[in-house]
Amino acid sequence: MTAEVLLQGLVGGLLMGLVYALIAAGLSLIFGLMEIVNFAHGEFLMVAMFSTFWAWAVVGLDPLAALPLTAAILFLLGIATYHGLIRWILGGPMLAQIFATFGLAVFLRSGAQALWGVDFRLVKDPLVQGRLELAGLFVGLPQLVASAGALAAFAALYWFITRTETGLALQATAQDRQAAALMGIDTQRMFALGWGIGAACVGVAGALLGMFFYVFPDVGSTFALLAYVAVALGGFGNVPATLLGGVVVGVVEVMGGLLISPTLKAVVVFAMYLAVVLWRPQGLFGRF
Amino acid sequence: MNRLVVLVAALVVAVGLAAPAPARAQAREVVIGVLYPLSGNAAQVGLDSVNAVKLAVEIVNGNYDLNVPLARGEGLPGLGGARIRVIVVDHQGKPDVGQGEAERLITQEKVHALFGAYFSSVTGTASQVAERHGIPYVNAESSSPALTERGFKWFFRTSPHDGHFSQVMFDFMRDLEKRRGVKFKTVGIMHEATQFGSDSAKVQEELARKYGYEVAVKIAYRDKATNLDAEVGRLKAANPDVLLPSSYTNDAILFVRTAKNLDYNPRLLIAQDAGWTDPTFLRETGKDAEGHITRAPFALDMAAKKPLIRQVNEMFKKMGGRDLSDVPARAFTGFLTLADAINRAKSTNPEEIRKALVATNIPADQLIMPWTAVKFDDKGQNAGVRAILQQAQKGQYVTIYPFELAAADVMYPMPTWKERR
Numbered sequence: 077m078t079a080e081v082l083l084q085g086l087v088g089g090l091l092m093g094l095v096y097a098l099i100a101a102g103l104s105l106i107f108g109l110m111e112i113v114n115f116a117h118g119e120f121l122m123v124a125m126f127s128t129f130w131a132w133a134v135v136g137l138d139p140l141a142a143l144p145l146t147a148a149i150l151f152l153l154g155i156a157t158y159h160g161l162i163r164w165i166l167g168g169p170m171l172a173q174i175f176a177t178f179g180l181a182v183f184l185r186s187g188a189q190a191l192w193g194v195d196f197r198l199v200k201d202p203l204v205q206g207r208l209e210l211a212g213l214f215v216g217l218p219q220l221v222a223s224a225g226a227l228a229a230f231a232a233l234y235w236f237i238t239r240t241e242t243g244l245a246l247q248a249t250a251q252d253r254q255a256a257a258l259m260g261i262d263t264q265r266m267f268a269l270g271w272g273i274g275a276a277c278v279g280v281a282g283a284l285l286g287m288f289f290y291v292f293p294d295v296g297s298t299f300a301l302l303a304y305v306a307v308a309l310g311g312f313g314n315v316p317a318t319l320l321g322g323v324v325v326g327v328v329e330v331m332g333g334l335l336i337s338p339t340l341k342a343v344v345v346f347a348m349y350l351a352v353v354l355w356r357p358q359g360l361f362g363r364f
Numbered sequence: 365m366n367r368l369v370v371l372v373a374a375l376v377v378a379v380g381l382a383a384p385a386p387a388r389a390q391a392r393e394v395v396i397g398v399l400y401p402l403s404g405n406a407a408q409v410g411l412d413s414v415n416a417v418k419l420a421v422e423i424v425n426g427n428y429d430l431n432v433p434l435a436r437g438e439g440l441p442g443l444g445g446a447r448i449r450v451i452v453v454d455h456q457g458k459p460d461v462g463q464g465e466a467e468r469l470i471t472q473e474k475v476h477a478l479f480g481a482y483f484s485s486v487t488g489t490a491s492q493v494a495e496r497h498g499i500p501y502v503n504a505e506s507s508s509p510a511l512t513e514r515g516f517k518w519f520f521r522t523s524p525h526d527g528h529f530s531q532v533m534f535d536f537m538r539d540l541e542k543r544r545g546v547k548f549k550t551v552g553i554m555h556e557a558t559q560f561g562s563d564s565a566k567v568q569e570e571l572a573r574k575y576g577y578e579v580a581v582k583i584a585y586r587d588k589a590t591n592l593d594a595e596v597g598r599l600k601a602a603n604p605d606v607l608l609p610s611s612y613t614n615d616a617i618l619f620v621r622t623a624k625n626l627d628y629n630p631r632l633l634i635a636q637d638a639g640w641t642d643p644t645f646l647r648e649t650g651k652d653a654e655g656h657i658t659r660a661p662f663a664l665d666m667a668a669k670k671p672l673i674r675q676v677n678e679m680f681k682k683m684g685g686r687d688l689s690d691v692p693a694r695a696f697t698g699f700l701t702l703a704d705a706i707n708r709a710k711s712t713n714p715e716e717i718r719k720a721l722v723a724t725n726i727p728a729d730q731l732i733m734p735w736t737a738v739k740f741d742d743k744g745q746n747a748g749v750r751a752i753l754q755q756a757q758k759g760q761y762v763t764i765y766p767f768e769l770a771a772a773d774v775m776y777p778m779p780t781w782k783e784r785r
Binding site for chain 2: 294
């Protein structure tokens with residue numbers, strides 16, 4: 077194993093990890109706000125990737141150009157999910173909450189299969205393609221742009237929740253919804269907003285992934301699993317820390333594959349997950 | 365007292381075992397359970413295969429002027445014109461689901477035979493159920509060699525397995541060495557980690573030893589991977605003379621993309637069918653797959669020499685809009701083999717069907733596959749199989765090996781990524 081291959085792996089893992097992080101951020105945001113794990117998160121990603129694909133296939137819109145549109149569609153999907161489903165089960169037992177989003181996941185996946193078939197689809201000749209060669213290292217340009225985009229989206233999200241009044245209201249609701257309500261914050265609106273923003277994060281991630289990853293109805297599940305790990309690593313409800321969680325997952329995945337064995341790379345990632353959950357059930361930087 | 369209970373229980377069991385088999389003979393209708401993945405990663409391949417089965421059913425039940433078994437005249441003449449009905453189930457690519465569905469098809473739906481299931485792992489569990497119930501199981505496309513090594517009495521496979529397929533790859537490597545005056549020393553094996561990929565890799569490793577090639581690198585990966593950077597990085601570091609991948613469709617696409625990103629340039633790539641022969645693969649990778657070689661039991665470019673292939677392809681295209689490719693072509697052939705046996709059995713009694721399957725002998729001119737016949741050996745494996753190799757040239761697969769069947773010359777070495785632009 078040469079240093080060059082390892083360095084290449086490190087770079088690849090880092091780039092992919094940033095995208096994982098953005099997917100995980102949406103998950104973490106929703107969880108932090110109302111302690112509900114969105115099991116349909118992967119399917120949200122699938123919807124985003126399909127909308128990216130169709131924007132390209134039907135109108136000829138490049139994934140990057142379609143990004144605001146995809147984010148908007150997912151924002152609306154998030155809000156609709158809250159008002160149509162989540163709001164009604166908030167007071168219900170824990171199990172009902174789990175099965176509600178799980179059911180939504182199955183519904184979205186089967187719906188996509190019924191509407192668009194099961195084939196794999198790729199956006200051909202996106203605006204950004206090819207790769208950079210730097211001192212023997214190869215970096216795919218779509219991957220580079222995707223990770224930069226993910227980082228930018230992350231920064232915007234961070235700015236929004238820490239620097240704007242609405243963002244602070246969101247945080248206040250997450251900390252104590254009763255107290256927030258007493259302070260005159262419309263918590264229902266905040267919940268809906270949280271779902272909207274959480275879904276919009278996946279919307280951005282889906283558009284970025286759409287530049288180089290194939291889409292099919294089951295694509296979400298592969299990414300969602302890694303996103304759950306990233307959330308657990310960073311800490312449940314701690315949005316900024318998922319950035320670290322995502323990057324760690326991305327890097328450990330590739331390095332585990334290179335240094336130990338590709339067969340065991342999922343084992344390495346999930347062993348790390350189990351270790352963290354056992355040692356610090358709230359995650360490395362969790363606040364619960 | 366206890367002894368009495370045991371005695372009674374034993375009697376009940378004995379009576380149960382001795383009870384006559386349910387009257388399945390002389391049905392107006394023959395029911396066949398068909399298992400394929402209709403959701404999940406391999407769903408498109410499953411849908412194509414189901415379309416191929418439906419086409420075969422249509423050809424048997426209707427009256428067609430085609431040179432395949434049972435095309436002329438309606439229904440099965442051996443059973444007084446009985447028609448075939450299929451019950452299609454989705455096993456989602458999961459061995460446990462396949463097992464449960466096989467159980468249900470046999471006990472609830474009372475099917476006369478089972479057919480499917482693409483994934484070797486699922487075929488393994490589903491055929492176990494059939495074996496236990498004594499119901500014939502015909503498989504047309506699962507390529508794990510182990511499936512016909514289990515000593516099963518009710519399992520038949522019309523397709524070549526990875527032993528045949530891999531053999532042809534190594535013969536090809538040796539012949540290419542002679543032809544081009546090159547020398548291959550090392551091979552690299554990359555495989556997805558379910559039964560198909562793992563068994564394929566095992567056979568390839570044994571053959572490499574036998575043919576005197578060193579296995580420089582062997583990599584297993586999950587077919588649902590989101591990232592193959594580590595795998596391709598390892599291949600690049602080891603840089604074997606020949607790369608032998610065994611992958612399903614999505615991971616094959618991801619591999620090509622990753623190789624492009626990381627500038628990994630195999631000089632010779634010989635793939636184990638599956639993902640590489642799915643039409644989706646060439647459609648989505650396009651010129652990035654130029655020069656890739658795959659073993660394939662079916663070759664559409666042979667239609668020029670065999671009009672039957674063109675006729676069947678035209679009918680198939682009307683069903684799903686896609687060209688006939690390897691897996692559905694094998695499903696079509698396998699299903700007609702089963703129908704032919706039931707017809708000769710003149711009965712839906714499982715034992716009669718089994719005997720008829722054993723006696724199967726379909727000649728080459730009635731096949732759309734490049735095989736010499738469909739004829740089962742004592743393990744239930746079709747002994748008339750012949751594997752061919754195809755290479756992607758100008759965006760289409762053309763037959764390149766065996767050399768006497770070749771439609772084009774081999775492109776070697778494969779162009780590097782720098783040369784491709």
